[in-house]
Structures are given as C-alpha cells and as structure tokens.
Amino acid sequence: xxxxxxxxxxxxxxxxxxxxxxxxxxxxxxxxxxxxxxxxxxxxxxxxxxxxxxxxxxxxxxxxxxxxxxxxxxxxxxxxxxxxxxxxxxxxxxxxxxxxxxxxxxxxxxxxxxxxxxxxxxxxxxxxxxxxxxxxxxxxxxxxxxxxxxxxxxxxxxxxxxxxxxxxxxxxxxxxxxxxxxxxxxxxxxxxxxxxxxxxxxxxxxxxxxxxxxxxxxxxxxxxxxxxxxxxxxxxxxxxxx
Amino acid sequence: xxxxxxxxxxxxxxxxxxxxxxxxxxxxxxxxxxxxxxxxxxxxxxxxxxxxxxxxxxxxxxxxxxxxxxxxxxxxxxxxxxxxxxxxxxxxxxxxxxxxxxxxxxxxxxxxxxxxxxxxxxxxxxxxxxxxxxxxxxxxxxxxxxxxxxxxxxxxxxxxxxxxxxxxxxxxxxxxxxxxxxxxxxxxxxxxxxxxxxxxxxxxxxxxxxxxxxxxxxxxxxxxxxxxxxxxxxxxxxxxxx
DNA sequence: TCGTTTCCTTGACGGACATCAACAACTTAG
DNA sequence: CTAAGTTGTTGATGTCCGTCAAGGAAACGA
Numbered sequence: 237x238x239x240x241x242x243x244x245x246x247x248x249x250x251x252x253x254x255x256x257x258x259x260x261x262x263x264x265x266x267x268x269x270x271x272x273x274x275x276x277x278x279x280x281x282x283x284x285x286x287x288x289x290x291x292x293x294x295x296x297x298x299x300x301x302x303x304x305x306x307x308x309x310x311x312x313x314x315x316x317x318x319x320x321x322x323x324x325x326x327x328x329x330x331x332x333x334x335x336x337x338x339x340x341x342x343x344x345x346x347x348x349x350x351x352x353x354x355x356x357x358x359x360x361x362x363x364x365x366x367x368x369x370x371x372x373x374x375x376x377x378x379x380x381x382x383x384x385x386x387x388x389x390x391x392x393x394x395x396x397x398x399x400x401x402x403x404x405x406x407x408x409x410x411x412x413x414x415x416x417x418x419x420x421x422x423x424x425x426x427x428x429x430x431x432x433x434x435x436x437x438x439x440x441x442x443x444x445x446x447x448x449x450x451x452x453x454x455x456x457x458x459x460x461x462x463x464x465x466x467x468x469x470x471x472x473x474x475x476x477x478x
Numbered sequence: 479x480x481x482x483x484x485x486x487x488x489x490x491x492x493x494x495x496x497x498x499x500x501x502x503x504x505x506x507x508x509x510x511x512x513x514x515x516x517x518x519x520x521x522x523x524x525x526x527x528x529x530x531x532x533x534x535x536x537x538x539x540x541x542x543x544x545x546x547x548x549x550x551x552x553x554x555x556x557x558x559x560x561x562x563x564x565x566x567x568x569x570x571x572x573x574x575x576x577x578x579x580x581x582x583x584x585x586x587x588x589x590x591x592x593x594x595x596x597x598x599x600x601x602x603x604x605x606x607x608x609x610x611x612x613x614x615x616x617x618x619x620x621x622x623x624x625x626x627x628x629x630x631x632x633x634x635x636x637x638x639x640x641x642x643x644x645x646x647x648x649x650x651x652x653x654x655x656x657x658x659x660x661x662x663x664x665x666x667x668x669x670x671x672x673x674x675x676x677x678x679x680x681x682x683x684x685x686x687x688x689x690x691x692x693x694x695x696x697x698x699x700x701x702x703x704x705x706x707x708x709x710x711x712x713x714x715x716x717x718x719x720x
Numbered sequence: 721t722c723g724t725t726t727c728c729t730t731g732a733c734g735g736a737c738a739t740c741a742a743c744a745a746c747t748t749a750g
Numbered sequence: 751c752t753a754a755g756t757t758g759t760t761g762a763t764g765t766c767c768g769t770c771a772a773g774g775a776a777a778c779g780a
Contacts, residue, residue: 309626311626311629311630313630313635313719313720314719314720315719317634317635317719319629319630319633319634321626321629321630322626333615333619338625340626343603347571356574358708363608366605366608369608369612372615373611373614373615373618374576376622377574377575377576377618380618380621380622380625381574381581381623383625383626383629384551384563384564384625385553386629387553387563387625387628387629387632388553388555388561390633390679391561391632391679392555392559392679393555393559431719437632437633437634443646444579477556477557477559478555478556
C-alpha cells in the first residue's frame with residue numbers, strides 16, 4: 237500500500253497519516269513497521285447512513301476503527317422491541333475480539349468512514365504487541381464504564397432525565413460547531429427521534445414531548461429537528477439527575 | 479507463605495491448591511513461580527453479608543478474586559436512587575484496572591470469601607505475562623456483554639419479563655442444589671427483594687407481585703422467601719421475553 | 721416471654737409513560 | 751407540479767407500575 241518518507245513521518249503509511257486512530261485510537265500502539273504491515277491488509281471506506289456493518293456476513297471476519305461518524309449497536313427481542321446498547325464515535329474500535337459471531341447489530345446512523353482489517357492480522361499483532369492489547373483492554377474497560385452508567389439511566393431515571401442525559405452524552409462526544417462559550421454548546425444530533433427512543437428505552441412520542449419541554453423551558457434550542465443548542469450545560473446536568 | 483511439594487502439585491502454594499480462581503479465574507494464567515510470588519502478598523478472607531468492599535479506603539489499592547458468594551456493584555444518584563450495575567460470582571475479578579478510585583460501590587450480598595492482592599503486584603505481573611492480561615481482557619469483554627444484555631432488559635422488558643430474566647440469570651450463575659432434572663432447577667436467591675428491585679429498576683412491591691404471579695401460575699415455587707424452584711426453565715425463558 | 725426490627729406481601733390509588741390517532745413539514749419520485 | 755413516503759409534533763385516552771398504607775412472618779435482643 238502507499239507509503240512515503242519525509243522528515244516528520246518517516247515510514248508511516250500514507251493511509252495512516254491524518255488518521256485519528258493513530259493518535260487516540262488503537263493504532264497508536266503500533267510502531268511504523270507494524271503500521272505498514274497492518275495497512276497492507278487494511279481498507280478504508282465510507283458507508284452511508286443506515287448501512288449495516290455487523291450482521292451482514294462480510295464484516296464478521298474484520299475489525300474496524302471508526303474514523304468519523306456514529307455507529308449504533310443494537311439488540312432486538314424476538315417480538316421486535318429494540319434497544320441501542322452502545323454508540324461508537326471516532327476513534328472507537330468495532331468488533332468483538334475472541335468471538336466468531338456477533339450478538340448485536342451495528343449500523344451507521346450517520347455517514348461513517350471506517351478503516352478495517354482482517355481479524356487474523358489484528359489477533360496476531362496482539363500477541364506480538366502487549367501495548368496493543370493494553371489499549372484494547374482500556375477501550376473495553378471504558379465501554380464497560382459507559383454501559384454501567386447507562387444502566388443507571390435506563391433503570392432509575394425519569395423520561396425527562398433520560399433525554400437530558402442523552403443530550404449531554406452527545407454533546408460530550410461530538411465536536412461542537414464553533415462557539416468559545418464554555419457554558420453553551422451546539423451540535424447536530426446524529427440520531428433520529430426513533431433512535432433516541434431506542435437508546436433511552438422510551439417511545440418517540442415521549443422523546444418528542446420531553447424535547448419540547450426542554451425547549452419551552454429555555455434550556456435548549458432546536459433548529460431543523462437535528463441542530464441543538466444547549467444554553468447552559470450546568471443547568472441541563474442538573475436536569476439529568478447527575 | 480505456605481507451600482509444599484508433591485507428585486501432582488509441585489511448587490503450587492497451598493493457599494492456591496483448592497482455589498477455583500486458579501482453574502477458571504485469572505490465576506490460571508500464572509505459572510507456579512508467579513503463583514508463589516503473588517501468594518506472598520495475597521490474603522484470603524471471609525466477609526459477612528453487607529460488608530462494603532469498595533468505597534472504603536482499605537481495598538482501593540487492592541484487587542480481589544471472588545472465591546465464593548455474590549458481590550453487588552451499585553451506583554447511586556445524588557438523591558439516593560440506586561441501581562445495581564453488576565453482580566460478581568466466583569471466580570470473578572473485583573477492581574477496576576488503571577484507575578485510582580472506583581466509580582461504584584461493591585458490597586457483599588452473601589457471605590463472601592475473597593483472595594486479594596496489591597494493585598501494584600498485579601499490574602507488574604500483567605506486563606510480564608500477556609496471558610494474564612489476555613484473561614483480564616476476556617473477563618472484561620464478558621462483563622461488557624452481560625451489561626449490554628442487561629441494558630435490553632432494563633430498557634425494553636416489562637416488570638414480569640424482568641423478574642423472569644433475573645431468576646434465569648441467578649439460576650445460570652449459582653450452583654443448583656442437587657437435582658438431576660434438566661428441566662427444573664432449585665437454588666437460594668442471594669439477593670433480598672430490595673436488591674432485586676435495585677437490579678431490575680423496579681420497586682420491591684412490584685418485584686413481590688411479579689414473583690407471586692409466577693408462583694400462582696405454577697412456574698416457580700418459593701420456600702422461606704429465599705429458596706426458589708423453577709419447574710420448567712424453557713417456559714420461564716419464554717416469560718423472560720427471550 | 722414480649723417488643724423491636726427486618727423482610728416480605730397485599731390492597732387501593734394515582735401518575736408517568738405508552739398507545740392510538742391526526743396532522744404538519746420535508747423529501748423524493750413521477 | 752402533485753402524490754406518496756418519511757420524520758416529527760401534539761392531543762386524547764389507557765395502563766403498567768410507583769406510591770402510600772396496613773399487616774403478617776421470621777429473627778433478634780432484653
């Protein structure tokens with residue numbers, strides 16, 4: 237695969253140069269040689285909103301880094317009730333190590349760009365590089381922390397608190413669109429009302445009503461259904477029940 | 479610390495001989511030499527029901543293996559609402575690697591026996607033994623899977639389904655008391671109604687009513703409040719919504 | 721023995737959220 | 751342009767589960 241040499245990036249594959257995963261993500265654990273080896277079998281691609289990433293056969297044997305966009309992980313009961321069990325933002329890792337088939341579905345909720353590689357390559361590298369395994373362990377621990385926080389939200393918070401918690405979660409994970417004000421924050425919601433409902437264990441009607449309430453009470457502003465401005469983060473945090 | 483030699487267990491510390499964690503738990507990753515090193519700083523102890531394991535100062539700097547009994551991990555909102563975010567059975571590992579302070583409380587819900595060691599020792603061994611880190615990663619991934627399954631239960635199941643799911647969870651993790659029948663299963667509930675409610679995001683009254691309903695419908699029998707007999711596991715699984 | 725506490729069950733009632741339904745604002749196809 | 755589909759909002763109504771209250775059963779200490 238492509239690669240070039242220059243003063244500052246000797247030996248790093250071109251594919252990886254501007255890649256966020258190389259800094260904050262898993263690939264940060266690899267030295268230039270390993271990056272080259274991995275990039276030989278890796279492929280970068282852009283998928284549209286709604287694309288199924290895991291559940292279809294193609295990707296079961298591949299791991300991916302999320303480079304941009306948002307991916308939802310869902311589980312579905314036999315009768316169709318659905319729950320989002322995780323949201324992956326860049327530079328998160330996608331795929332369940334040490335397991336052949338996935339117990340969840342993964343679907344792009346925005347346009348998503350991915351860098352993916354064969355399972356076998358990653359697992360071989362993990363044996364050579366303890367640092368890679370360490371990063372994977374750390375990311376898994378972080379996801380476990382997040383899942384447990386969300387258990388509290390689903391189990392013990394009211395609908396109003398759930399919606400406020402959701403807005404704060406997104407605000408923390410999406411790069412805000414401009415604004416130097418530390419009290420306020422603006423961003424585009426990556427999820428539809430239906431996805432938000434599936435994330436919060438509510439119906440779309442309840443989500444809509446709670447957003448309306450936050451709007452009429454002056455805590456947030458909503459434009460074009462998707463763009464949200466939080467006027468006072470601290471105040472919204474109080475509404476989130478913690 | 480104590481150790482002895484014999485034909486079958488040369489060099490394995492006496493402390494570890496009959497230990498379940500040495501087979502299915504983390505210590506299975508260690509060779510006899512490492513076991514000896516670890517056992518020099520490890521201490522085994524029995525704690526009574528209700529003992530706080532994490533949250534008190536003593537244990538923050540120690541990791542533990544659960545050797546028997548059940549530990550609940552809880553989170554609490556500012557106003558006191560509580561949610562159990564995990565149950566640890568033998569031979570689970572207790573403690574959050576790479577983090578100084580815990581974001582949760584851990585409390586014994588039965589008499590619990592623990593084997594604990596200093597954080598520093600474990601983290602040093604992890605660097606030497608990739609196999610140890612691998613086991614820790616695997617256990618963390620398993621806990622993440624369980625937490626995500628529970629998100630579905632909290633977010634999308636009815637009270638009746640939640641209680642049925644809970645009984646099945648316990649049945650899977652507690653050694654059943656005798657009985658060769660594969661359809662039925664009997665065990666003692668390790669949790670009070672209040673704990674069950676905190677696990678399911680319900681009130682104790684609702685838990686009690688749902689248990690009564692399962693009882694009157696002939697799916698289970700309950701003796702002395704704690705002892706449960708599931709008559710037909712498959713039928714209960716259908717009640718659990720999957 | 722009795723009182724106290726803890727744990728659990730059961731009933732009556734109300735409220736938070738789901739369900740059902742109508743409609744508005746956009747988008748896309750023809 | 752109109753028609754049809756998608757996405758979101760709002761209102762009316764119902765229901766599941768929380769809240770409040772009373773009381774039984776077992777454990778424990780005085």
